[in-house]
Amino acid sequence: MSAVRTARENQPAASLWGHVSTSQSFALHVGQPSSTVGGALRSAASELALVTVAPRHDIPRMEAEVLLAYVLGTSRAVLIAHPERPLTPAQLDRYQALVRRRAVDYPLPYLTGRLEFYGLEFEVTPEVLIPRPETETLVELALARRPRSAVDVGTGSGCIAVSLAVHLPEATIYATEISPVALAVARRNAERHGVAERVRLLAGDLLSPCPGPVDLIVSNPPYVSTGEWASLPASVRDYEPSLALDGGPDGLDVVRRLLAQAAATWVSGHRPPTGVGGLASPVGALLIEIGARQGEAAANLARTFFPQATLRVLPDLAGRDRVLEIQT
Numbered sequence: 001m002s003a004v005r006t007a008r009e010n011q012p013a014a015s016l017w018g019h020v021s022t023s024q025s026f027a028l029h030v031g032q033p034s035s036t037v038g039g040a041l042r043s044a045a046s047e048l049a050l051v052t053v054a055p056r057h058d059i060p061r062m063e064a065e066v067l068l069a070y071v072l073g074t075s076r077a078v079l080i081a082h083p084e085r086p087l088t089p090a091q092l093d094r095y096q097a098l099v100r101r102r103a104v105d106y107p108l109p110y111l112t113g114r115l116e117f118y119g120l121e122f123e124v125t126p127e128v129l130i131p132r133p134e135t136e137t138l139v140e141l142a143l144a145r146r147p148r149s150a151v152d153v154g155t156g157s158g159c160i161a162v163s164l165a166v167h168l169p170e171a172t173i174y175a176t177e178i179s180p181v182a183l184a185v186a187r188r189n190a191e192r193h194g195v196a197e198r199v200r201l202l203a204g205d206l207l208s209p210c211p212g213p214v215d216l217i218v219s220n221p222p223y224v225s226t227g228e229w230a231s232l233p234a235s236v237r238d239y240e241p242s243l244a245l246d247g248g249p250d251g252l253d254v255v256r257r258l259l260a261q262a263a264a265t266w267v268s269g270h271r272p273p274t275g276v277g278g279l280a281s282p283v284g285a286l287l288i289e290i291g292a293r294q295g296e297a298a299a300n301l302a303r304t305f306f307p308q309a310t311l312r313v314l315p316d317l318a319g320r321d322r323v324l325e326i327q328t
């Protein structure tokens with residue numbers, strides 16, 4: 001969940017999606033300049049600028065454009081090219097409602113219902129974590145290994161599993177998830193990208209629904225610690241599912257259980273009788289996303305479950321601890 005992610009740790013997402021609450025009104029009136037694309041954008045950008053935390057000067061305008069493009073079913077480029085285009089009262093009403101919602105910190109991707117991740121567009125709903133850019137590091141590392149089989153544990157929107165399936169056309173990808181509503185979103189995303197046949201969606205706890213060992217376990221588990229909770233941006237804390245965020249007192253509760261399950265599969269040599277024929281692997285690797293301050297603790301934890309393994313803590317593009325790699 002890379003959201004965690006505290007405001008400081010997750011600055012790009014926080015600045016893009018994070019606002020402080022306000023009750024200021026947003027005035028758009030037919031017949032006024034705001035009844036054109038250009039006028040509506042100016043009004044909305046001013047409204048959003050008033051409530052953006054530490055705004056980068058272009059973010060309110062960009063968000064205003066994203067929302068208007070969504071309402072009109074067009075692109076931002078078309079809006080920019082045709083500021084004189086008139087808006088109907090219904091379009092203005094709908095736009096105004098969305099801008100107001102955004103102005104009280106509701107996450108932009110939940111308003112538009114979509115987000116780009118690893119070059120693919122994903123449906124997102126309030127039942128799933130909004131995929132974060134830093135999770136693309138996890139996908140890069142997973143793809144570099146070219147696994148024949150992999151499981152994405154806690155798939156949420158399915159962004160990791162679907163990205164792997166799209167870029168590894170020969171691979172079988174399992175995706176587990178404890179939330180049935182999230183699993184339904186992942187299913188639609190797998191269908192949207194034409195990989196539903198190779199992304200096997202499984203309901204249940206962590207690795208338990210997976211029919212057998214795979215080459216690679218990849219996971220972006222909930223990893224917000226109890227102490228970090230209060231410092232999360234309100235847009236994350238108030239609107240994203242706590243099931244996707246809450247990692248318990250030290251943030252590593254789910255990681256701990258995942259490592260235990262993986263160790264029981266690989267280290268003890270346990271093979272479920274329904275193992276994945278031909279795809280099962282006696283050794284494997286885990287790639288687990290972690291918080292920026294969890295590298296040392298996560299590596300120590302992994303060492304207790306995998307004393308013989310090669311462990312590395314790998315950084316994201318911002319140079320922060322982001323992925324625990326375990327090669328058994």
Ligand SMILES: C[S@@+](CC[C@H](N)C(=O)[O-])C[C@H]1O[C@@H](n2cnc3c(N)ncnc32)[C@H](O)[C@@H]1O
Binds near residue numbers: 153156206
């Ligand atoms: C941080 S989100 C990651 C979602 C998605 N993989 C991503 O990277 O955007 C963690 C996901 O794990 C799921 N989850 C939490 N506990 C779980 C468990 N015990 N077993 C399976 N999935 C779980 C949550 O519902 C959530 O979808």
